[in-house]
Amino acid sequence: MSQPFGSRLAQAMDHHGPLCLGIDPHRQLLNAWGLNDDPAGLATFSKIVIEAASETTGVAALKPQVALYERFGSAGFAVLEETLQLAREANILTIADAKRGDIGSTMEGYAQAWLADGSALAADAVTLTAYLGYESLRPAIDLALSHDRGVFVLALTSNPEGASVQHLGPQGDSVAKRIVDATAQDNATVTGLGSIGLVIGATVIDDAKALNIDLVRANAPILAPGYGAQGAQAADMREGFGEAWKNVLVNSSRGILQHGPEVADLKSAIDDARKDINVK
Numbered sequence: 001m002s003q004p005f006g007s008r009l010a011q012a013m014d015h016h017g018p019l020c021l022g023i024d025p026h027r028q029l030l031n032a033w034g035l036n037d038d039p040a041g042l043a044t045f046s047k048i049v050i051e052a053a054s055e056t057t058g059v060a061a062l063k064p065q066v067a068l069y070e071r072f073g074s075a076g077f078a079v080l081e082e083t084l085q086l087a088r089e090a091n092i093l094t095i096a097d098a099k100r101g102d103i104g105s106t107m108e109g110y111a112q113a114w115l116a117d118g119s120a121l122a123a124d125a126v127t128l129t130a131y132l133g134y135e136s137l138r139p140a141i142d143l144a145l146s147h148d149r150g151v152f153v154l155a156l157t158s159n160p161e162g163a164s165v166q167h168l169g170p171q172g173d174s175v176a177k178r179i180v181d182a183t184a185q186d187n188a189t190v191t192g193l194g195s196i197g198l199v200i201g202a203t204v205i206d207d208a209k210a211l212n213i214d215l216v217r218a219n220a221p222i223l224a225p226g227y228g229a230q231g232a233q234a235a236d237m238r239e240g241f242g243e244a245w246k247n248v249l250v251n252s253s254r255g256i257l258q259h260g261p262e263v264a265d266l267k268s269a270i271d272d273a274r275k276d277i278n279v280k
């Protein structure tokens with residue numbers, strides 16, 4: 001890969017718009033699509049989603065939810081490897097939603113799995129959790145940067161429980177703010193969009209303001225899940241993110257996937273979401 005992840009993502013977002021399609025093969029969705037909840041069902045589901053994404057101009061990235069493959073152990077991981085390979089062949093950026101985090105020495109192992117050239121699980125970026133401290137993620141950040149890949153560090157998550165940890169800290173100095181400020185440092189010397197991203201739930205954008213968090217200064221791609229099935233609305237996202245909106249990659253999983261299994265129906269759900277998000 002000849003360009004940093006941030007530049008590749010910025011180009012994809014310019015070309016396709018800011019939609020990331022989550023590949024979340026929940027048992028209920030597989031059943032609704034007439035598929036078995038087993039590795040063969042996972043494989044068919046994933047292929048259909050990639051086919052739909054590659055036949056529209058509406059998807060900047062795909063985000064496979066690792067947990068829903070991991071349910072099936074090594075057989076599920078084999079399907080995830082194939083899925084990542086198909087997305088690579090379709091030229092669509094991938095974000096492995098693995099939410100990894102560990103002490104530095106073992107973080108190195110996760111980094112090699114998700115971010116090293118030649119790894120069967122390598123994606124363009126991986127989601128990380130900084131509960132062990134932002135600096136514990138350094139092996140993944142370093143490997144990502146040296147391999148033109150990226151990471152997305154959870155800062156403010158879309159679930160209601162996140163605030164009980166992420167808002168902690170004295171007035172104006174929350175855990176979430178520290179994470180955002182750390183990504184700002186890592187992206188500071190980059191011209192264009194940085195490769196060290198953040199996750200800010202679309203359902204909790206107002207918290208960023210309340211916590212005095214400067215998302216623009218972070219110069220980070222911002223993955224925003226919560227649109228669609230979790231109820232966040234396009235107009236509220238645009239207004240809430242304000243100036244940072246230009247860096248926001250909006251994820252929708254179930255909101256689009258519920259329209260399957262026909263590729264044509266998925267495509268039209270992607271188009272609808274895309275128009276909705278782009279509404280001025």
Ligand SMILES: O=C(O)c1cc(=O)[nH]c(=O)n1[C@@H]1O[C@H](COP(=O)(O)O)[C@@H](O)[C@H]1O
Pocket residue numbers: 022024065097127156157158159199200201223225226227228229230251252253254255
């Ligand atoms: O890291 C994520 O992607 C993530 C962070 C977060 O704060 N909230 C959140 O919902 N997610 C993921 O985004 C996807 C949301 O799926 P839907 O609610 O079906 O659109 C799931 O795979 C979640 O695990």
